[in-house]
Amino acid sequence: xxxxxxxxxxxxxxxxxxxxxxxxxxxxxxxxxxxxxxxxxxxxxxxxxxxxxxxxxxxxxxxxxxxxxxxxxxxxxxxxxxxxxxxxxxxxxxxxxxxxxxxxxxxxxxxxxxxxxxxxxxxxxxxxxxxxxxxxxxxxxxxxxxxxxxxxxxxxxxxxxxxxxxxxxxxxxxxxxxxxxxxxxxxxxxxxxxxxxxxxxxxxxxxxxxxxxxxxxxxxxxxxxxxxxxxxxxxxxxxxxxxxxxxxxxxxxxxxxxxxxxxxxxxxxxxxxxxxxxxxxxxxxxxxxxxxxxxxxxxxxxxxxxxxxxxxxxxxxxxxxxxxxxxxxxx
Ligand code: TYM
Numbered sequence: 384x385x386x387x388x389x390x391x392x393x394x395x396x397x398x399x400x401x402x403x404x405x406x407x408x409x410x411x412x413x414x415x416x417x418x419x420x421x422x423x424x425x426x427x428x429x430x431x432x433x434x435x436x437x438x439x440x441x442x443x444x445x446x447x448x449x450x451x452x453x454x455x456x457x458x459x460x461x462x463x464x465x466x467x468x469x470x471x472x473x474x475x476x477x478x479x480x481x482x483x484x485x486x487x488x489x490x491x492x493x494x495x496x497x498x499x500x501x502x503x504x505x506x507x508x509x510x511x512x513x514x515x516x517x518x519x520x521x522x523x524x525x526x527x528x529x530x531x532x533x534x535x536x537x538x539x540x541x542x543x544x545x546x547x548x549x550x551x552x553x554x555x556x557x558x559x560x561x562x563x564x565x566x567x568x569x570x571x572x573x574x575x576x577x578x579x580x581x582x583x584x585x586x587x588x589x590x591x592x593x594x595x596x597x598x599x600x601x602x603x604x605x606x607x608x609x610x611x612x613x614x615x616x617x618x619x620x621x622x623x624x625x626x627x628x629x630x631x632x633x634x635x636x637x638x639x640x641x642x643x644x645x646x647x648x649x650x651x652x653x654x655x656x657x658x659x660x661x662x663x664x665x666x667x668x669x670x671x672x673x674x675x676x677x678x679x680x681x682x683x684x685x686x687x688x689x690x691x692x693x694x695x696x697x698x699x700x701x702x703x704x705x706x707x708x709x710x711x712x713x714x
Contacts, residue, residue, distance in 0.1 A: 384414065386525060387420075387519050392423055392426055393431070395446075396443065396591040403526070417457040420460050422515070444684050445678040448677055449671070454690070465695045467696065472514040478540055483540075490505060516534070523559040524558055526560065563630050564631050565630075569623065570582060571601060574622075591670060591671060592671060607628065608622055612651070629644065635663065
Protein backbone atom coordinates (compact mmCIF):
# COMPACT_ATOMS: atom_id res chain seq x y z
CA UNK A 384 0.00 0.00 0.00
CA UNK A 385 1.53 3.28 -1.13
CA UNK A 386 -0.30 6.39 0.03
CA UNK A 387 0.29 9.71 -1.73
CA UNK A 388 -1.59 12.97 -1.26
CA UNK A 389 -1.08 16.71 -1.37
CA UNK A 390 -2.46 20.01 -0.21
CA UNK A 391 -2.10 23.48 -1.67
CA UNK A 392 -0.09 25.77 0.59
CA UNK A 393 -2.58 28.61 0.32
CA UNK A 394 -3.59 30.34 3.54
CA UNK A 395 -4.71 28.35 6.46
CA UNK A 396 -5.58 24.73 7.22
CA UNK A 397 -9.35 24.53 7.87
CA UNK A 398 -11.68 21.93 9.33
CA UNK A 399 -12.59 20.62 5.85
CA UNK A 400 -8.94 19.88 5.09
CA UNK A 401 -8.48 18.29 8.51
CA UNK A 402 -11.50 15.99 8.47
CA UNK A 403 -11.47 15.38 4.71
CA UNK A 404 -7.79 14.64 4.39
CA UNK A 405 -5.11 15.44 6.97
CA UNK A 406 -6.40 13.54 10.02
CA UNK A 407 -6.95 10.53 7.75
CA UNK A 408 -3.38 10.88 6.44
CA UNK A 409 -2.21 10.82 10.03
CA UNK A 410 -4.02 7.54 10.69
CA UNK A 411 -2.63 5.93 7.52
CA UNK A 412 0.98 6.56 8.50
CA UNK A 413 1.11 3.39 10.57
CA UNK A 414 -0.42 1.20 7.89
CA UNK A 415 1.33 2.26 4.72
CA UNK A 416 4.31 3.84 3.09
CA UNK A 417 3.20 7.49 2.87
CA UNK A 418 4.28 10.53 0.87
CA UNK A 419 2.62 13.88 1.58
CA UNK A 420 3.48 17.09 -0.21
CA UNK A 421 2.73 20.79 -0.38
CA UNK A 422 1.39 21.38 -3.87
CA UNK A 423 3.13 24.71 -4.41
CA UNK A 424 3.24 24.19 -8.18
CA UNK A 425 -0.57 24.09 -8.02
CA UNK A 426 -0.71 27.22 -5.93
CA UNK A 427 0.80 29.32 -8.77
CA UNK A 428 -2.05 28.48 -11.19
CA UNK A 429 -3.82 31.55 -9.78
CA UNK A 430 -2.18 34.90 -8.93
CA UNK A 431 -0.30 34.65 -5.63
CA UNK A 432 2.29 36.92 -4.08
CA UNK A 433 5.73 35.16 -4.17
CA UNK A 434 6.71 36.05 -0.61
CA UNK A 435 3.31 34.92 0.63
CA UNK A 436 3.74 31.57 -1.16
CA UNK A 437 7.20 31.06 0.35
CA UNK A 438 5.83 31.74 3.83
CA UNK A 439 2.77 29.54 3.23
CA UNK A 440 4.88 26.52 2.33
CA UNK A 441 6.61 26.58 5.72
CA UNK A 442 3.37 27.44 7.51
CA UNK A 443 1.54 24.52 5.92
CA UNK A 444 4.43 22.15 6.66
CA UNK A 445 4.23 23.24 10.32
CA UNK A 446 0.43 22.79 10.30
CA UNK A 447 0.72 19.25 8.91
CA UNK A 448 3.33 18.27 11.50
CA UNK A 449 1.26 19.87 14.27
CA UNK A 450 -1.72 17.81 13.09
CA UNK A 451 0.27 14.60 13.48
CA UNK A 452 2.20 14.02 10.25
CA UNK A 453 5.48 12.58 11.46
CA UNK A 454 8.39 13.33 9.12
CA UNK A 455 10.20 10.29 10.52
CA UNK A 456 7.39 8.02 9.33
CA UNK A 457 6.22 9.81 6.19
CA UNK A 458 8.03 11.63 3.41
CA UNK A 459 6.99 15.29 3.61
CA UNK A 460 8.11 17.68 0.87
CA UNK A 461 7.23 20.61 -1.38
CA UNK A 462 6.55 19.36 -4.88
CA UNK A 463 8.52 22.16 -6.55
CA UNK A 464 11.62 20.56 -4.96
CA UNK A 465 11.10 17.44 -7.06
CA UNK A 466 11.37 18.41 -10.76
CA UNK A 467 10.21 14.92 -11.76
CA UNK A 468 6.61 16.09 -11.05
CA UNK A 469 6.44 18.72 -13.82
CA UNK A 470 8.62 16.57 -16.08
CA UNK A 471 6.22 13.64 -15.88
CA UNK A 472 3.27 16.04 -16.17
CA UNK A 473 4.54 17.08 -19.63
CA UNK A 474 4.61 13.46 -20.80
CA UNK A 475 1.19 12.69 -19.32
CA UNK A 476 -0.19 15.88 -20.88
CA UNK A 477 0.54 14.24 -24.24
CA UNK A 478 -1.66 11.27 -23.23
CA UNK A 479 -4.54 13.18 -21.59
CA UNK A 480 -7.22 14.41 -23.99
CA UNK A 481 -8.65 17.94 -24.12
CA UNK A 482 -12.11 16.40 -23.73
CA UNK A 483 -11.12 14.76 -20.45
CA UNK A 484 -9.87 18.04 -19.01
CA UNK A 485 -12.89 19.92 -20.33
CA UNK A 486 -15.03 17.81 -18.01
CA UNK A 487 -13.19 18.86 -14.83
CA UNK A 488 -15.74 20.62 -12.66
CA UNK A 489 -13.11 22.29 -10.47
CA UNK A 490 -11.69 24.19 -13.46
CA UNK A 491 -15.18 25.39 -14.28
CA UNK A 492 -15.75 26.50 -10.70
CA UNK A 493 -12.35 28.16 -10.26
CA UNK A 494 -12.17 29.89 -13.63
CA UNK A 495 -15.62 31.40 -13.11
CA UNK A 496 -17.26 33.40 -15.87
CA UNK A 497 -14.05 34.47 -17.55
CA UNK A 498 -12.47 31.23 -18.80
CA UNK A 499 -10.46 33.01 -21.52
CA UNK A 500 -8.59 34.80 -18.78
CA UNK A 501 -7.79 31.72 -16.65
CA UNK A 502 -4.20 30.50 -16.84
CA UNK A 503 -3.31 27.48 -18.97
CA UNK A 504 -1.83 26.06 -15.76
CA UNK A 505 -5.22 26.16 -14.04
CA UNK A 506 -6.68 24.16 -16.93
CA UNK A 507 -3.92 21.53 -17.06
CA UNK A 508 -3.23 21.17 -13.34
CA UNK A 509 -5.20 17.92 -13.05
CA UNK A 510 -2.47 16.44 -15.30
CA UNK A 511 0.19 17.60 -12.84
CA UNK A 512 -1.95 16.09 -10.09
CA UNK A 513 -1.94 12.79 -12.01
CA UNK A 514 1.86 12.99 -12.24
CA UNK A 515 2.00 13.67 -8.48
CA UNK A 516 0.49 10.29 -7.69
CA UNK A 517 1.61 8.15 -10.67
CA UNK A 518 5.25 9.03 -10.09
CA UNK A 519 5.21 7.04 -6.85
CA UNK A 520 2.83 4.27 -7.95
CA UNK A 521 0.29 5.36 -5.35
CA UNK A 522 -2.32 2.72 -4.61
CA UNK A 523 -4.45 4.93 -2.32
CA UNK A 524 -4.98 8.69 -2.49
CA UNK A 525 -6.79 9.97 0.62
CA UNK A 526 -8.72 13.10 -0.40
CA UNK A 527 -12.01 14.88 0.19
CA UNK A 528 -14.87 14.31 -2.23
CA UNK A 529 -14.01 17.43 -4.25
CA UNK A 530 -10.80 15.77 -5.51
CA UNK A 531 -12.42 12.50 -6.59
CA UNK A 532 -12.78 13.53 -10.22
CA UNK A 533 -9.09 14.43 -10.43
CA UNK A 534 -8.01 11.07 -9.07
CA UNK A 535 -10.33 9.30 -11.51
CA UNK A 536 -8.64 11.31 -14.27
CA UNK A 537 -5.26 10.05 -13.00
CA UNK A 538 -6.62 6.49 -13.31
CA UNK A 539 -7.73 7.14 -16.90
CA UNK A 540 -4.36 8.65 -17.78
CA UNK A 541 -2.48 5.70 -16.19
CA UNK A 542 -4.57 3.15 -18.06
CA UNK A 543 -4.30 4.99 -21.39
CA UNK A 544 -0.53 5.41 -21.02
CA UNK A 545 -0.03 1.74 -20.16
CA UNK A 546 -2.22 0.68 -23.07
CA UNK A 547 -0.52 2.89 -25.67
CA UNK A 548 2.98 2.09 -24.54
CA UNK A 549 2.32 -1.63 -24.09
CA UNK A 550 3.70 -1.40 -20.55
CA UNK A 551 2.41 -1.83 -17.02
CA UNK A 552 4.36 1.23 -15.91
CA UNK A 553 1.70 3.03 -13.91
CA UNK A 554 -0.52 1.78 -11.11
CA UNK A 555 -4.08 3.12 -11.43
CA UNK A 556 -4.67 4.82 -8.03
CA UNK A 557 -7.88 4.70 -6.03
CA UNK A 558 -9.39 7.81 -4.48
CA UNK A 559 -9.78 7.04 -0.79
CA UNK A 560 -12.59 9.16 0.58
CA UNK A 561 -13.79 9.34 4.17
CA UNK A 562 -17.34 8.53 5.16
CA UNK A 563 -20.09 10.95 6.20
CA UNK A 564 -19.28 14.61 6.75
CA UNK A 565 -15.54 13.93 6.45
CA UNK A 566 -15.98 13.60 2.68
CA UNK A 567 -17.39 17.10 2.33
CA UNK A 568 -17.47 19.53 5.23
CA UNK A 569 -19.82 22.36 4.32
CA UNK A 570 -19.68 26.10 5.02
CA UNK A 571 -21.00 27.14 8.44
CA UNK A 572 -23.12 29.80 6.75
CA UNK A 573 -24.49 27.89 3.76
CA UNK A 574 -25.04 24.14 3.81
CA UNK A 575 -24.96 24.01 0.01
CA UNK A 576 -21.36 25.26 -0.27
CA UNK A 577 -18.26 23.40 0.80
CA UNK A 578 -16.03 24.85 3.51
CA UNK A 579 -13.10 26.42 1.67
CA UNK A 580 -10.18 28.74 2.16
CA UNK A 581 -11.32 30.91 -0.72
CA UNK A 582 -14.71 31.87 0.76
CA UNK A 583 -14.63 35.60 1.54
CA UNK A 584 -16.19 35.39 5.00
CA UNK A 585 -13.98 33.80 7.64
CA UNK A 586 -17.14 32.95 9.61
CA UNK A 587 -17.85 30.17 7.09
CA UNK A 588 -14.91 28.05 8.27
CA UNK A 589 -13.00 26.93 11.35
CA UNK A 590 -9.25 27.44 10.95
CA UNK A 591 -6.51 25.59 12.75
CA UNK A 592 -5.29 28.97 14.02
CA UNK A 593 -8.65 30.07 15.49
CA UNK A 594 -8.53 30.47 19.27
CA UNK A 595 -11.10 28.84 21.55
CA UNK A 596 -13.29 31.95 21.78
CA UNK A 597 -13.42 32.36 18.04
CA UNK A 598 -14.36 28.69 17.54
CA UNK A 599 -17.18 29.11 20.05
CA UNK A 600 -18.36 32.28 18.35
CA UNK A 601 -18.29 30.73 14.88
CA UNK A 602 -20.30 27.71 16.02
CA UNK A 603 -22.78 29.90 17.90
CA UNK A 604 -23.33 31.95 14.76
CA UNK A 605 -23.42 28.95 12.41
CA UNK A 606 -26.61 28.84 10.37
CA UNK A 607 -29.18 26.30 11.62
CA UNK A 608 -32.94 25.87 11.66
CA UNK A 609 -35.46 26.12 14.51
CA UNK A 610 -36.38 22.40 14.49
CA UNK A 611 -35.30 19.93 17.17
CA UNK A 612 -32.84 17.21 16.18
CA UNK A 613 -34.35 13.89 15.02
CA UNK A 614 -33.28 10.46 16.26
CA UNK A 615 -32.01 9.19 12.91
CA UNK A 616 -29.92 10.40 10.00
CA UNK A 617 -32.62 9.97 7.34
CA UNK A 618 -34.74 12.63 9.03
CA UNK A 619 -31.96 15.21 8.58
CA UNK A 620 -32.63 15.17 4.82
CA UNK A 621 -33.43 18.62 3.52
CA UNK A 622 -31.75 20.25 6.55
CA UNK A 623 -28.31 20.83 5.03
CA UNK A 624 -26.89 22.99 7.84
CA UNK A 625 -28.14 20.70 10.61
CA UNK A 626 -26.79 17.68 8.75
CA UNK A 627 -23.40 19.32 8.38
CA UNK A 628 -23.04 20.19 12.08
CA UNK A 629 -24.10 16.74 13.23
CA UNK A 630 -21.81 15.20 10.61
CA UNK A 631 -18.87 17.25 11.91
CA UNK A 632 -19.56 16.02 15.45
CA UNK A 633 -19.72 12.42 14.20
CA UNK A 634 -16.45 12.79 12.27
CA UNK A 635 -14.64 14.32 15.28
CA UNK A 636 -15.88 11.62 17.64
CA UNK A 637 -15.41 8.87 15.06
CA UNK A 638 -19.02 7.76 15.62
CA UNK A 639 -21.99 7.32 13.29
CA UNK A 640 -24.46 10.17 12.80
CA UNK A 641 -27.14 7.97 14.36
CA UNK A 642 -24.99 7.49 17.47
CA UNK A 643 -24.59 11.26 17.83
CA UNK A 644 -28.32 11.79 17.28
CA UNK A 645 -29.12 9.26 20.00
CA UNK A 646 -27.63 11.77 22.47
CA UNK A 647 -29.47 14.83 21.10
CA UNK A 648 -32.81 13.59 19.73
CA UNK A 649 -35.57 16.05 20.64
CA UNK A 650 -33.07 18.74 21.65
CA UNK A 651 -32.43 21.95 19.75
CA UNK A 652 -29.24 23.68 18.67
CA UNK A 653 -29.09 25.56 21.96
CA UNK A 654 -27.94 22.25 23.46
CA UNK A 655 -26.06 20.90 20.50
CA UNK A 656 -23.91 23.89 19.55
CA UNK A 657 -22.02 24.29 22.87
CA UNK A 658 -21.26 20.55 22.84
CA UNK A 659 -19.97 20.79 19.27
CA UNK A 660 -17.84 23.81 20.14
CA UNK A 661 -16.38 21.88 23.10
CA UNK A 662 -15.56 18.88 20.92
CA UNK A 663 -13.90 21.12 18.33
CA UNK A 664 -11.89 22.99 20.95
CA UNK A 665 -10.67 19.74 22.55
CA UNK A 666 -9.54 18.48 19.17
CA UNK A 667 -8.01 21.68 17.79
CA UNK A 668 -6.47 23.43 20.74
CA UNK A 669 -3.53 21.00 21.25
CA UNK A 670 -2.86 21.05 17.49
CA UNK A 671 -2.86 24.86 17.52
CA UNK A 672 -0.45 24.88 20.47
CA UNK A 673 2.00 22.69 18.56
CA UNK A 674 1.63 24.82 15.43
CA UNK A 675 2.56 27.98 17.36
CA UNK A 676 5.79 26.34 18.53
CA UNK A 677 6.73 24.63 15.27
CA UNK A 678 6.23 27.66 13.05
CA UNK A 679 8.96 29.52 14.98
CA UNK A 680 11.71 27.09 13.95
CA UNK A 681 12.09 27.92 10.29
CA UNK A 682 15.48 26.21 9.98
CA UNK A 683 14.06 22.94 11.29
CA UNK A 684 11.09 23.14 8.89
CA UNK A 685 13.47 23.75 5.98
CA UNK A 686 15.60 20.81 7.09
CA UNK A 687 12.56 18.51 7.18
CA UNK A 688 11.42 19.66 3.74
CA UNK A 689 14.94 19.27 2.27
CA UNK A 690 15.23 15.77 3.65
CA UNK A 691 11.76 14.82 2.37
CA UNK A 692 12.55 16.22 -1.09
CA UNK A 693 15.79 14.21 -1.31
CA UNK A 694 13.88 11.01 -0.51
CA UNK A 695 11.10 11.85 -2.98
CA UNK A 696 13.62 12.63 -5.75
CA UNK A 697 15.23 9.21 -5.31
CA UNK A 698 11.87 7.43 -5.35
CA UNK A 699 10.62 9.36 -8.39
CA UNK A 700 13.64 8.88 -10.63
CA UNK A 701 13.11 5.28 -11.86
CA UNK A 702 9.45 5.92 -12.81
CA UNK A 703 10.32 9.11 -14.66
CA UNK A 704 13.17 7.41 -16.57
CA UNK A 705 10.89 4.50 -17.49
CA UNK A 706 8.21 6.93 -18.75
CA UNK A 707 10.81 8.73 -20.92
CA UNK A 708 11.96 5.41 -22.37
CA UNK A 709 8.40 4.17 -22.92
CA UNK A 710 7.60 7.10 -25.23
CA UNK A 711 10.93 6.87 -27.06
CA UNK A 712 12.87 9.70 -25.41
CA UNK A 713 16.58 9.43 -24.58
CA UNK A 714 17.17 8.61 -20.90
P1 TYM B 1 -6.75 21.33 -1.49
O1 TYM B 1 -5.50 22.03 -1.09
O2 TYM B 1 -7.88 22.17 -2.00
O3 TYM B 1 -7.32 20.50 -0.26
C1 TYM B 1 -6.53 19.58 0.48
C2 TYM B 1 -7.36 18.39 0.91
O4 TYM B 1 -8.47 18.80 1.70
C3 TYM B 1 -9.68 18.28 1.16
N1 TYM B 1 -10.77 19.24 1.40
C4 TYM B 1 -11.96 18.92 1.94
N2 TYM B 1 -12.45 17.76 2.39
C5 TYM B 1 -13.71 17.76 2.92
N3 TYM B 1 -14.47 18.89 3.03
C6 TYM B 1 -14.02 20.08 2.58
N4 TYM B 1 -14.77 21.19 2.70
C7 TYM B 1 -12.71 20.14 2.00
N5 TYM B 1 -11.94 21.14 1.49
C8 TYM B 1 -10.76 20.58 1.13
C9 TYM B 1 -9.39 18.13 -0.34
O5 TYM B 1 -10.28 17.21 -0.94
C10 TYM B 1 -7.96 17.64 -0.31
O6 TYM B 1 -7.91 16.25 -0.08
N6 TYM B 1 -5.55 19.52 -5.99
C11 TYM B 1 -5.45 19.27 -4.55
C12 TYM B 1 -4.03 19.12 -4.05
C13 TYM B 1 -3.27 18.06 -4.75
C14 TYM B 1 -3.42 16.66 -4.61
C15 TYM B 1 -2.45 16.08 -5.48
C16 TYM B 1 -4.24 15.86 -3.84
C17 TYM B 1 -2.28 18.28 -5.66
N7 TYM B 1 -1.78 17.06 -6.11
C18 TYM B 1 -2.32 14.69 -5.62
C19 TYM B 1 -4.11 14.47 -3.97
C20 TYM B 1 -3.16 13.92 -4.84
C21 TYM B 1 -6.08 20.45 -3.84
O7 TYM B 1 -6.17 21.52 -4.40
O8 TYM B 1 -6.42 20.18 -2.53
